[in-house]
Amino acid sequence: MMAPALQDLWKGFGVAFEFHNLIWSFFGVLLGNLIGVMPGMGAMSAISLLLPLTYSLSPIPAILMLAGIFYGSQYGGAIGAILLNLPCHPPHAVTCLDGYPLTLQGRGGAALGITMLSSFFAASMGIVVMIFASPLLVRAALSFGPTEVFSIMLLGLLAGATMSRGPPLKGIAMTALGLLVGTVGTDVNTGVQRFNFGLPELSEKIELIALALGVFGIADFLLNVNRMKTRGDEIRIRMRDMRPSRAELKRSFFPMVRGTLIGMLFGAMPGTGPTITTFVAYALERKVAKDQKRFGHGAIEGVASPEAASHAKTQVDFIPTMSLGIPGDPVMALLLGALLIHGVQPGPQLITEHADLFWGLIASFWVGNILLIILNVPLIGIWVRLLRVPYRYLFPSAILFIAIGVYSMNNSLFEVAEILVCGVAGAILLSLEFPVAPIILGYVLGPTLEENFRRAALLSRGDLMVFIDQPISGLFLGFSALLIATQLLVAWRAGAET
Amino acid sequence: MEKISKTRRKLLALSAAGLFGAISGIGPQARARPDTPYPSRAVKVVIPYLAGGPNDITTRILTQNLSAQWGTPVIVENRPGANGTIGTMAVKNAPPDGYTLLSGATFLVLNPLIEPQPQFKIQDFVPIGSFGTPPNLIVVANDSPWTSLEALVAAGQANPGSLRTPHAGIGSSVHLGISLFLKTANIQALVVPYKGSPPYVIDLLGGRLDFAYLSAQLALPQIQAGKLRALATVSDHRLADLPAIRTLAEIGYPGGVVLPWSGLFALAEVPGDIVDRIRRDIGKALADPTVAQQYRNIYAEIPADPAALPQLVSAEQQRWQKVVQDRLIDDL
Numbered sequence: 001m002m003a004p005a006l007q008d009l010w011k012g013f014g015v016a017f018e019f020h021n022l023i024w025s026f027f028g029v030l031l032g033n034l035i036g037v038m039p040g041m042g043a044m045s046a047i048s049l050l051l052p053l054t055y056s057l058s059p060i061p062a063i064l065m066l067a068g069i070f071y072g073s074q075y076g077g078a079i080g081a082i083l084l085n086l087p088c089h090p091p092h093a094v095t096c097l098d099g100y101p102l103t104l105q106g107r108g109g110a111a112l113g114i115t116m117l118s119s120f121f122a123a124s125m126g127i128v129v130m131i132f133a134s135p136l137l138v139r140a141a142l143s144f145g146p147t148e149v150f151s152i153m154l155l156g157l158l159a160g161a162t163m164s165r166g167p168p169l170k171g172i173a174m175t176a177l178g179l180l181v182g183t184v185g186t187d188v189n190t191g192v193q194r195f196n197f198g199l200p201e202l203s204e205k206i207e208l209i210a211l212a213l214g215v216f217g218i219a220d221f222l223l224n225v226n227r228m229k230t231r232g233d234e235i236r237i238r239m240r241d242m243r244p245s246r247a248e249l250k251r252s253f254f255p256m257v258r259g260t261l262i263g264m265l266f267g268a269m270p271g272t273g274p275t276i277t278t279f280v281a282y283a284l285e286r287k288v289a290k291d292q293k294r295f296g297h298g299a300i301e302g303v304a305s306p307e308a309a310s311h312a313k314t315q316v317d318f319i320p321t322m323s324l325g326i327p328g329d330p331v332m333a334l335l336l337g338a339l340l341i342h343g344v345q346p347g348p349q350l351i352t353e354h355a356d357l358f359w360g361l362i363a364s365f366w367v368g369n370i371l372l373i374i375l376n377v378p379l380i381g382i383w384v385r386l387l388r389v390p391y392r393y394l395f396p397s398a399i400l401f402i403a404i405g406v407y408s409m410n411n412s413l414f415e416v417a418e419i420l421v422c423g424v425a426g427a428i429l430l431s432l433e434f435p436v437a438p439i440i441l442g443y444v445l446g447p448t449l450e451e452n453f454r455r456a457a458l459l460s461r462g463d464l465m466v467f468i469d470q471p472i473s474g475l476f477l478g479f480s481a482l483l484i485a486t487q488l489l490v491a492w493r494a495g496a497e498t
Numbered sequence: 499m500e501k502i503s504k505t506r507r508k509l510l511a512l513s514a515a516g517l518f519g520a521i522s523g524i525g526p527q528a529r530a531r532p533d534t535p536y537p538s539r540a541v542k543v544v545i546p547y548l549a550g551g552p553n554d555i556t557t558r559i560l561t562q563n564l565s566a567q568w569g570t571p572v573i574v575e576n577r578p579g580a581n582g583t584i585g586t587m588a589v590k591n592a593p594p595d596g597y598t599l600l601s602g603a604t605f606l607v608l609n610p611l612i613e614p615q616p617q618f619k620i621q622d623f624v625p626i627g628s629f630g631t632p633p634n635l636i637v638v639a640n641d642s643p644w645t646s647l648e649a650l651v652a653a654g655q656a657n658p659g660s661l662r663t664p665h666a667g668i669g670s671s672v673h674l675g676i677s678l679f680l681k682t683a684n685i686q687a688l689v690v691p692y693k694g695s696p697p698y699v700i701d702l703l704g705g706r707l708d709f710a711y712l713s714a715q716l717a718l719p720q721i722q723a724g725k726l727r728a729l730a731t732v733s734d735h736r737l738a739d740l741p742a743i744r745t746l747a748e749i750g751y752p753g754g755v756v757l758p759w760s761g762l763f764a765l766a767e768v769p770g771d772i773v774d775r776i777r778r779d780i781g782k783a784l785a786d787p788t789v790a791q792q793y794r795n796i797y798a799e800i801p802a803d804p805a806a807l808p809q810l811v812s813a814e815q816q817r818w819q820k821v822v823q824d825r826l827i828d829d830l
Binding site: 203 | 548549550551558574575576577578580581583584588617662668669696700701703704706707715716719720722723725791792796829
């Protein structure tokens with residue numbers, strides 16, 4: 001089993017290193033990396049824009065380039081989150097929580113370094129899993145039905161509800177708010193419009209990127225706009241602060257591994273987005289930490305784990321897409337469409353019929369990730385210098401880029417307005433000392449929970465015992481019960497002591 | 499030699515004009531002068547769905563060829579939302595100069611019939627020409643006990659409510675098709691709603707659903723790999739890739755045949771000569787072997803007469819009006 005896979009992979013490297021393919025792959029990751037740094041601009045718009053360009057290419061360079069845009073865009077996403085509290089892509093919103101405090105402490109460069117390391121580690125592990133465990137993961141993907149997805153998501157929600165610093169009650173309130181915001185849109189089961197106030201634009205839900213950029217980036221800007229000064233003044237930038245210290249590396253290792261594993265688990269569940277993955281990874285990391293109080297004040301673990309999760313998820317996502325031929329999200333659907341136009345049949349036969357393409361793609365993942373890390377590590381110093389730009393320039397230019405980026409998602413001005421509304425709401429909440437991260441958690445988990453709960457209940461014809469009877473689902477529900485029990489116990493003890 | 503450089507020069511001039519048009523075309527003041535031949539600048543085609551979604555790839559194959567024919571860029575703009583209404587409204591509010599076109603489908607006919615406050619009428623638009631669309635198939639997992647549609651129908655009739663089948667969203671061709679099929683075949687089944695088709699393929703392969711209406715684009719790779727089995731083709735003729743699979747009408751359920759279609763539309767006020775020009779060029783595009791091959795690659799059927807879109811639309815209009823009036827589909 002092992003040897004043929006390695007042999008195929010070797011051939012794959014041959015394909016990936018062909019000059020033509022290498023150039024296109026490099027172009028893809030470079031472009032993806034740039035898009036990743038731009039707030040709001042997603043891989044989706046870039047890929048759909050460049051799709052026509054690939055019609056004249058042969059399928060292999062075409063797919064290497066398009067895939068490169070997709071995973072390349074993941075690399076840049078954390079930069080804004082860590083340095084400017086600006087989640088350029090929703091999955092990195094959770095990285096703001098500890099990444100930005102690290103920047104304020106002058107450890108932004110180190111946090112970026114850890115991000116790059118965990119990204120590379122997680123992506124590599126994801127690729128290894130793709131090479132050796134694809135059939136296993138496909139079987140896992142098929143066994144995750146709505147029942148299982150619901151129970152796993154419920155655990156994620158419970159773990160995450162109290163993930164922010166401050167009083168737990170405020171965190172829970174904000175999670176509930178997020179769940180409510182998530183109900184806006186068209187009900188999948190009946191087609192009924194919920195809370196759209198007669199605006200057809202709201203029928204497709206509130207845009208996640210608008211919510212994330214609004215409550216993090218814009219809200220923070222709005223609160224700080226009176227304090228016109230250079231961020232760099234308050235933050236000393238020294239070259240030796242760019243590199244993660246030995247202690248930071250050591251503290252990041254296990255969070256990185258745990259984040260990678262969570263990313264892989266969620267990668268096997270098509271339909272669960274990357275934002276859910278990173279938030280759950282963060283919440284879990286906080287739960288297993290010995291000293292939870294450090295989280296939210298610049299705990300490097302809170303950067304390493306979600307970043308690893310996001311990259312592992314990205315790579316593992318390719319497995320159901322490539323070997324089942326069933327796209328897990330719209331970007332994957334677009335990639336599959338591109339393959340189809342080129343006459344390449346994605347699906348179970350892809351690996352046997354287009355072995356060169358499949359293994360070439362896997363090899364190019366590795367080549368691409370190495371290129372990305374070579375590209376990004378020297379750039380860290382330059383990114384950190386961004387902080388020296390006076391706030392009065394930084395703020396308006398960031399707003400401009402956000403507006404352009406979010407507009408490019410659906411070519412719609414309405415979504416630009418959404419950011420502003422979310423930003424004002426976020427600023428009000430922040431000034432009342434409510435944590436905003438749980439809003440996003442509730443928002444991403446709510447619709448997934450609801451959809452899967454109702455689907456599972458329909459499929460079982462209303463028998464709710466199905467959630468306990470199914471072994472995987474029952475196991476995760478058990479974890480959830482345990483979590484609530486320990487939480488109550490802690491609260492009761494705290495109450496008894498005072 | 500002479501000729502080539504001439505066409506190239508023309509192409510360059512046209513694309514420069516197109517680029518300029520794309521830049522200046524933001525405001526409504528930028529209209530084509532009546533004396534310049536269409537298209538003198540970039541043409542925008544709005545796809546009212548997410549990139550990668552239904553109608554996206556099929557439209558892009560066409561626009562790619564139109565762009566080459568016209569020597570101007572044809573820009574695809576995805577404006578998803580409200581089951582096609584957002585993108586449709588974007589076209590409705592554009593100047594009626596033929597430079598903003600709509601990639602339409604069943605929703606264009608259906609939404610005005612089912613929305614409480616319809617935002618547009620089908621009469622707001624003029625159908626130009628139809629292009630390739632993959633039809634649906636009725637499929638089961640390969641380890642399913644049913645090897646024919648008759649056996650599946652018999653099982654469904656014997657145990658009302660026992661069969662589980664998905665739909666891809668209210669108003670989708672899968673939703674309309676499965677609802678009408680169940681009605682004509684007199685089966686009571688559990689219909690489970692999904693957002694689009696890909697997620698239910700996983701539940702079908704995983705054994706949590708019994709059968710499904712599924713686009714040939716998603717179904718055929720699985721059928722050829724032996725993961726799914728086709729029981730019927732939901733079309734008026736058999737597919738070249740599945741010559742042994744009978745059509746739903748052949749099996750005796752013509753009422754369950756819902757054919758997805760896609761076509762290019764312009765605003766009703768667009769001058770007739772522009773509409774005729776585009777209609778003719780769609781016909782040329784579909785006759786192009788490269789385009790035909792690309793549609794074959796995604797298992798899309800090319801319409802026999804692309805110019806017959808107006809007739810198709812009015813037939814659809816009558817059909818869905820009756821379905822909605824007679825409440826033949828509960829969720830509509």
